[in-house]
Amino acid sequence: MLKLYNNLSRQKEEFTPIEPGKVGMYVCGMTVYDYCHVGHARVLVVFDMITRYLRHSGYAVNYVRNITDIDDKIIKRANENGEPMQALTDRFIAAMHEDSAALGVLPPDQEPRATTSMDLILNMIQTLIDKGYAYAANNGDVYYDVSKFEGYGKLSGKKLEDLRAGERVAVDESKDDPLDFVLWKAAKAGEPYWESPWGHGRPGWHIECSAMSTHCLGHSFDIHGGGLDLQFPHHENEIAQSEGATGCKFVNYWIHNGFVQINEEKMSKSLGNFFTLREVLKSYAPEVMRYFILASHYRSPLNYSDQNLDSAKSALERFYTALRDVNAAATDGAGDYETRFRTAMDDDFNTAEAMAILFELANALNKAKADNNAEQAAQLAGQLRYLGGVLGLLQDDADSFLKGGAGDDGDAEIDALVAQRNQAKKDKQWAEADRIRDELQARGIVLEDGAGGTRWRRA
């Protein structure tokens, strides 16, 4: 029985889909004007893990993750670069897809874009105006009238009066209320625009998600996710828009992942303390990043540091060392370990605890190998690979993972040196054997003499 933490109620709830056996899930994706950083990687990986686990649990998941390809920052960046907006967004969409694939993130089932959903957006704005939730201002903007929506603030636990008391929003003359938010922005000279009943303009940020999610998944759907920073105002506004327009309950379960932090501080564009994924992947295998993200609970803060990534790397090495030299048996995963794995995952996707079970499996596998129990080892390896796969981990060839890394020496040369050393060992020339081993060590190669011969890996 899957339980998940619902941000709407601020407690764990049993998950019951609207349609038995099916899950509709929408996640707010990237605004494509720059490369993904580690914070973006977390959203991608976390919701990929959730999708994979839901599928493992037997649900047919319709996973929708949008792309925001029109907004102020995109316009600004395109102008700075002196390139057409679409050239910019195409480039960063491609980059984002590359980054996702590297992390083992499966493509979403649908990936709608704001610029190709303009009729949906315009329709929804019109509906909101018709129903009295929105008004066209004299400057060409269209605003959502927050006071008209009962329950505004229910997701983030905010009250209108509190928001007004803590007023920090620059007062905009054309709004009836400073808390009203924009649905349609009138185009200034030189800005890209679309035709609308209210003149040339572009959509506000929040409306695209309401329009695209309800279009792809229906007026009501099961799960809506995104980073914690989207809870307010973005998701709050989505609720106001969608429920205002459709009159239906928008989403049953809201899921938000925690931040990636650096030195106890949120990693973010505005603070400038971010690392792009591509930078990090120069030093670490993508699977190390994925493990690092999944080793802690998705709602906890995740502290980014080299030390923590090194630790993630060591953990993966332990798994792959156990898996090395074993032919994993085909399995449907069922068994005691799977039961416990599932219990952990059913508790609000507790990947940290699930990981502990995988380590137990690795331990049992190592023992079976030491006992020369090939059949049992094959079974355990199969289980480990299967359950790892549910998390999108441990699918690589063990030896290539362990030999991968930053080394620039050719494998053939290393093999030759290993052979030389083995000859020296056979001749009991220990000094020579150790000299070669030290030489390889200095190049970041670690040797392991085992029953089946000498193996090496990159440290």
Add this chain to the structure above:
RNA sequence: GGCUGGGUGGCAGAGUGGCUAUGCAGCGGAUUGCAAAUCCGUGGACCUCGGUUCGACUCCGGGCCCAGCCUCCA
């Protein structure tokens, strides 16, 4: 100021009203020509002050501290 979430061993990170998390690092042993890997064993923790309880790190209340949202942000 309002509203969230959190404070666990050297580090990372789960969890539980009384019983081993787990990984990395440390220590002892096995194994090894010596190592590495592996196995076995082992030390070490629950911010603080009260309350509930036979018993609380775990539940309740106060305090202190941290992060986040209230402005674009995954």
